[in-house]
Amino acid sequence: MKTSRCLTPALLLAIPAAALAQVVPTTPTKFSTKPVGAATATTGAAISPPSSAPTVKQITYLTLSPLRQWTSTDGKTLMGKLIAWEETVTTGPTPQSATAPPVTTRPTVLKNNQVRLLVDHKAYPVPLERLDPDARKFIGELEAQLAAKP
Numbered sequence: 001m002k003t004s005r006c007l008t009p010a011l012l013l014a015i016p017a018a019a020l021a022q023v024v025p026t027t028p029t030k031f032s033t034k035p036v037g038a039a040t041a042t043t044g045a046a047i048s049p050p051s052s053a054p055t056v057k058q059i060t061y062l063t064l065s066p067l068r069q070w071t072s073t074d075g076k077t078l079m080g081k082l083i084a085w086e087e088t089v090t091t092g093p094t095p096q097s098a099t100a101p102p103v104t105t106r107p108t109v110l111k112n113n114q115v116r117l118l119v120d121h122k123a124y125p126v127p128l129e130r131l132d133p134d135a136r137k138f139i140g141e142l143e144a145q146l147a148a149k150p
Contacts, residue, residue, distance in 0.1 A: 060088040061118055062107050064142060070117060071132040080119040082139070085111045087123075109143050 065082040084107035109115060114125045128136060 055091050057091050070135055072130050073132055080117040083116045083118045084108055106146055
């Protein structure tokens with residue numbers, strides 16, 4: 001007669017429990033907490049509370065054209081405004097009023113044979129030779145108008 005070996009229910013329950021056992025550090029007293037912001041010689045760093053009110057940076061651009069479509073020589077288009085190279089940057093705890101400072105000099109349209117376009121509130125320099133002839137003509141006429149004014 002053959003005898004079959006059967007695992008006891010206690011042994012079956014013991015196997016999964018051993019597989020789920022947690023590992024405990026052998027020296028749990030070596031780990032300690034340090035208060036936030038306390039400088040220690042061992043870490044060399046400290047977390048400090050935030051400074052006073054955040055500083056706001058506001059850039060004011062002088063727009064020279066309304067929003068229009070610009071076309072490059074390879075046929076790609078984008079919507080943007082032609083802006084001068086001059087800009088006013090103010091910083092402080094609160095945003096300044098929406099009034100721009102008065103313009104005292106003639107705005108610079110071309111600089112190093114590049115113009116600046118304001119696209120989605122960000123200024124991008126664009127080489128003049130990358131723009132199509134109609135855009136170059138528009139920029140040339142604008143420069144002539146600005147040069148004629150005293």
